[in-house]
Amino acid sequence: MGNSESLHTDEELAHLALTHTWSFAILIDRYETKLRRYLDRLGRMPVEDVEDLLQQVFMKAYQNLNEFDPSLKFSSWIYRIAHNEAVSFFRRNDVRPEGHRVELSDQLLETMASELNVLKSAESEDARRLLAEKIGQLDNIYREVIILKFFEDKSYDEISNILMIPSGTVAIRLKRAKDKLETLMKSEGYIHES
Amino acid sequence: MSHNQDQQPISEKVLERIEAEKAVPTPRFYFRARNLAMWSLAAAALIFGALACSTIIFRLHNLGRIFPPRASQLEDFYDFLTAAPLLWFATFIIFGYLAYREVRQTKRGYKYELSTLLLTMVVASGVLGAIFYNLGSGYLIDRLAADHLPFQRGVEMLQRERWFNPEHGFLMGEVAEKREKDFLLSDPRGNVWFVTYATTTAAGEKELVVVARRVGLLGRILNEQTRTFEVEQIRPIEVRGQGLFPHRMMMKGIF
Numbered sequence: 001m002g003n004s005e006s007l008h009t010d011e012e013l014a015h016l017a018l019t020h021t022w023s024f025a026i027l028i029d030r031y032e033t034k035l036r037r038y039l040d041r042l043g044r045m046p047v048e049d050v051e052d053l054l055q056q057v058f059m060k061a062y063q064n065l066n067e068f069d070p071s072l073k074f075s076s077w078i079y080r081i082a083h084n085e086a087v088s089f090f091r092r093n094d095v096r097p098e099g100h101r102v103e104l105s106d107q108l109l110e111t112m113a114s115e116l117n118v119l120k121s122a123e124s125e126d127a128r129r130l131l132a133e134k135i136g137q138l139d140n141i142y143r144e145v146i147i148l149k150f151f152e153d154k155s156y157d158e159i160s161n162i163l164m165i166p167s168g169t170v171a172i173r174l175k176r177a178k179d180k181l182e183t184l185m186k187s188e189g190y191i192h193e194s
Numbered sequence: 195m196s197h198n199q200d201q202q203p204i205s206e207k208v209l210e211r212i213e214a215e216k217a218v219p220t221p222r223f224y225f226r227a228r229n230l231a232m233w234s235l236a237a238a239a240l241i242f243g244a245l246a247c248s249t250i251i252f253r254l255h256n257l258g259r260i261f262p263p264r265a266s267q268l269e270d271f272y273d274f275l276t277a278a279p280l281l282w283f284a285t286f287i288i289f290g291y292l293a294y295r296e297v298r299q300t301k302r303g304y305k306y307e308l309s310t311l312l313l314t315m316v317v318a319s320g321v322l323g324a325i326f327y328n329l330g331s332g333y334l335i336d337r338l339a340a341d342h343l344p345f346q347r348g349v350e351m352l353q354r355e356r357w358f359n360p361e362h363g364f365l366m367g368e369v370a371e372k373r374e375k376d377f378l379l380s381d382p383r384g385n386v387w388f389v390t391y392a393t394t395t396a397a398g399e400k401e402l403v404v405v406a407r408r409v410g411l412l413g414r415i416l417n418e419q420t421r422t423f424e425v426e427q428i429r430p431i432e433v434r435g436q437g438l439f440p441h442r443m444m445m446k447g448i449f
Contacts, residue, residue: 018219021209028205051204058208059217066222069301164304 010074018065028058035082041147042086043097053089057082076161083162097140104128112150116182134184142177149174229301236296240318243289245331246282247323252332252435253279259431260352262364262410277352290315330437349433357410358382365411365423369403377403392426399428408432
């Protein structure tokens, strides 16, 4: 079995995985942590369910390797599978992902505060708690673009490929999500930077 | 699950599962065939939408030829509602939606913006619909729908209902013979009328009287026994857009 330090790109490994399962194992090693964190951010799930879901994502990816379009990034494709599996899970278990609080690091808080154009007039910890809470209050279609853009650091094109929506729709949803967050933050006393 | 198993890397677990379930990647041709099927369904839906569009064009293009002039705008509006291609608008929208849905499900279909897709489909349906209309599909579908669908009346049926009412001064038919001061007209029942011009008949309208042409006449019966009709106004009511389907072949049920 290989390891995630392989010199091959993800796309090359995906091609190799059609005939050599070890290369698929490398892909799993590369994406396990990222996808686990992504699934965890999408909604509240017991650890065992995340584990099962993760396995399911990789099984689906393996069985559908021939569907992978090499003109896309492999990461977008596997994130798409993870997203779809998570949505199915929430639907199956009648769970509403809204209300789920995501964890914000200091760096992320700074990026988002700058993007949202809000002044950090309170302690960082307070702002972090509040922003995380407000993200949790967003509708799912806005939460998922915020998560992909700021937490997973995906480009508009990647988000479009993951959520299977046009890039223009990604831009609109992101703009609306930011507007909503800005309004929510302002209502809590985080004033606009002039 | 044992502690040892909990510590097992997920890659190992997945590979074990692949082996245990004898899982293999689905063949590439399956995805290609599925994608092709989606595009084919989208194309089929687009063609059906274009056929509906050709019938819409047919109805709208013939709207002015279905009804004789009426006394009030309200009556004109009622006539418009009677002849408006509502069924075909609904059909067009349904097939347009099906085409949109299929395109969205193709491999890269999600990339297209809604506005781009809608505009492309409307333009493609319009262009194809215009081609189909010129070939006569609108006429054919209108006739077939009138023959087989309940509550659906075709352009020619409506035309006959309103224009063929000699007692109220409306007469329609095909010119059987043209003479210097009068002409013979064959009505939808096959009866021949002797038609004379009133002094008020415009010279330009008289030129519409051509053998084998369908015309609508406004005037009055002079003698019912001899089927003599005095015409004041003449209207061209040839159905447009018959394309490849000459009306004599299609008109058996009406003429």
